[in-house]
Amino acid sequence: MRKEKIIGIDLGTTNSLVAYCDEKGPRILGESLPSVVRLSVEGDVEAIGGEARRHAVEYPERTIHSAKRLMGRGLKDIEGELGYLAYEVVAGAQDTARVHVGKAVVSPQEISAMILGELKGQAERELGEAVKKAVVTVPAYFDDAQRQATRDAGRLAGLDVVRIVNEPTAAALAYGLGLSGGSKDEEESESSGISLVSGISTGGSSGGDVSLNVKVNPEACESGADDLRDGSGADLEGASDEQGGDDTNRGGTVAVYDLGGGTFDVSIMKLNRGGEGGSVDQVLGTAGDTHLGGDDVDRLLVEMMQGEIREQFFDGKAVQFPASTRQAFRNFAEAMKIRLSNEMEARVEVQVGEGQVYERVVKRDEFEGMIDGWVAKTLVACGKALKGAGLSADEVERVVMVGGSTRIPYVRQKVSEYFGVQCYTALNPDEVVAMGAAVQGAVLMGVKQDMLLLDVIPLGLGIETMGGAVAKLITSNTTIPTRATEIFSTYVDGQTNVKIHVLQGERELVEDCRSLGEFELRGIPAMPAGLPKIEVMFLVDANGVLNVMATEVRSGKRASIQIIPNHGLTRDEVELMEKEGFEHAVEDMNMHRLIDLRMNSRLDIRNIKKQLERVADEIDEGYKREIDDHMAKVQGYIDADGPNGDEFQEAMTAMDHATIRLAEMNIKKTLRDEGLDGQ
Structure with a gap:
């Protein structure tokens, strides 16, 4: 008999989400639902979600938000919250909090049930069948009364809440940390020097989006002695500092850092791996601030803009801005915050009136200085939680980032530095709680977590190189944790940005593999093609989380991304990809070989032409014709449709041998020009 589906619900203070987990892994059903309900004077639902929130200003006394804070609470318990609520809260049975709207008095459980009912409907539309069971999350600090109120809300919505799970x-x-995983020591041995920042995907690379190449510049003689290393023109071997390690089944201490728009919480937990659902032995310590979040960052930016406008255009007078203008400032501030999480600067322009325009560029380092105190407050709370747990920061093995404000790179950097480990950021921080609830639901349904195949790498992992080929860094069936590195270079002269496209699969071409994510390495010093040395590192930790870092060795510029490489693939799909990889192995390898030959020969021809120009007044006409003939032959193979790979390689080798004397002439000219020829 088929088991009933169990959905996972994140019943949030600001937004709520529903998710489902099957053998493909967890996924969000529908869209995020604002936890806002507008009631009629009779207490019936008029609007819910985004519609209710958009018109909250028009119906402040009938629009109910933050009902979660009232759940299972007495009126005295929430006295400090009442000043933030536009609707009326009154005492109900046993002095419990109730919402008074028109002729009706409604319990917070009924409000939450309306939200849960909407999420239930979203799930049923997505899944195509009725849903009756759910796992619902609550804050770690919820007491028994609040947890029972959450169950009651589920019952009112027609849901059997089969498990209440703490949000942390x-x-x-969601990351599988409660199900399996290695120790902190093991992880650090594999990830020394990794500093996680958010993936960047803004703008194209100079000279082309995808321009990684596995050859360095044969023409290095032009750039001085330091760049003569790796200047032979030979293909670089894949690195291949690849190593494996056994997974463990030990428990661990995890910190969950939850920084949203309006609130902050941190929980220190002791996980029991190996039990049903990866249960928590205990919450060791919690701390936070119910009025600390991304809204504070927006306010800092708004105050900066308003203060500077007053100084520039109103002689510092305390001008009051109208409501519409204040809302525009908040919109500007939020947009700047998001842009500065992805780029190094953000520009704002405000029409002040009478032809006056306020213009401002905020650079990321200035922004980080502005929010430093804000981030420091969250770290103080982390210290309090650790003190309550009787632990030090270096005893925490994992740090999971939750909440939209954790997308800010400075937040991730400071939290990583504080705990001394890289943070888990692969999953959407707004969705990770709902996805974790869905994982718990899958465990209760009997769907095994080894469905994610994260004890080994089931399919190869690599990056796209120029021409649409895939350079594999980690091969299939490698035991995790594991690490691999390889050196690449650019294909276009003066290229300052490189897009790193991460792929999974057994085939040799990008079009036949699964895209896992993209990010950009930006700010590379402009150099001739093939000269930059870009080290790409793949690190898969004991929990199957893939960290990809790209570093330009000469400049030290770096960028990275974090991915869970197997969510969304079933065993059958993995086996099919493996089978296709085997069936097309010879064909794929030939295609990959031809792509590499074309890319490398184009680079060689370009460099040979530059070398010919440099010594045009020294080279004899016969030797030049010989080189031209070789280049023409290689160009013929480049342009041909499906050339013979062996013949192509022979032509390239012959061209390389023929140009040895040309390379020597260029080196001698460089030495003469720099006065290093001993004369």
């Missing part, structure tokens, strides 16, 4: 626990389960 759910976040950890």
Whole structure:
């Protein structure tokens, strides 16, 4: 008999989400639902979600938000919250909090049930069948009364709440941390020097989007002695500092850092791996601030803009801005914050009136200085939670980032430095709690977590190189944790940005593999093609989380991304990809070989032509014709449709041998020009 589906619900203070987990892994059903309900004077639902929130200003006394804070609470318990609520809260049975709207008095459980009912409907539309069971998350600090109120809300919505899960626990389960994983020591031995920042995907690379190449510049003689290393023109071998390690089944201490728009919480937990659902032995310590979040960052930016406008255009007078202008400032501030999380600067322009325009460029380092105190407050709370747990920061093995404000790179950097480990950021921080609830639901349904195949790498992992080929860094069936590095270079002269496209699969071409994510390495010093040395590192930790870092060795510029490479693939799909890889192995390898030959020969011809120009007044006409003939032959293979790979390689080798004397002439000219020829 088929088991009933169990959905996972993140019943949030600001937004709520529903998710489902099957053998493909967890996924969000529908869209994020604002936790806002507008009631009629009779207490019936008029609007819910985005519609209710958009018109909250028009119906402040009938628009109910933050009902979660009232759940299972007495009126005295929430006295400090009442000043933030536009609707009326009154005492109900046993002095419990109730919402008074028109002729009706409604319990917070009924409000939450309306939200849960909407999420239930979203799930049923996505899954195509009725849903009756759910796992629902609550804050770690919820007491028994609040947890029972959450169950009651589920019952009112027509849901059997089969399990209540702490939000921090759910976040950890989404990464599989409560199900398996290695120790901190093991992880650090594989990830020394990794500093996680958010993936960047803004703008194209100079000279082309995808321009990684596995050859360095044969024409290095032009750039001085330091760049003569790797200047032979030979293909670089893949690195291949690849290593494996056994997974463990030990428990661990996890910190969940939850920084949203309006609130902050940190929980220190002891996980029990190997038990049903990866249960939590205990919450060791919690701390936070119910009025600390991304809204504070927006306010800092708004105050900066308003203060500077007053100084520039109103002689510092305390001008009051109208409501519409204040809302525009908030919109500008939020847009700047998001842009500065992805780029190094953000520009704002405000029409002040009478032809006056306020223009401002905020650079990321200035922004980080502005928010430093804000981030420091969250770290103080981390210290309090650790003190309550009787632990030091270096005893925490994993840090999971939750909440939209954790997308800010400076937040991730400071939290990583504080705990001394890289943070888990592969999953959407707004969705990770709902996905964890869905994982718990899958465990209760009997769907095994080894469905994610994260004890080994089931399919090869690599990056796209110029021409649409895939350079594999980690091969299939490698035991995790594992690490691999390889050196690449650019294909276009003066290229300052490189897009790193991460792929999974057994085939040799990008079009036949699964895209996992992209990010950009930006700010590379402009150099001739093939001269930059870009080290790409793949690190898969004991929990199957893939960290990809790209570093330009000479400049030290770096960027990275974090991915869970197997969510969304079933065993059958993995086996099919393996089978296709085997069936097309010879064909794929030939195609890959031809792509590499074309790319490398184009680079060689370009460099040979530059070398010919440099010694045009010294080279004899017969030797030049010989080189031209070789280049023409190689160009013929480049342009041919499906050339013979062996013949192509022979032509390239012959051209390389023929140009040895040309390279020597260029080196001698460089030495003469720099006065290093001993004369």
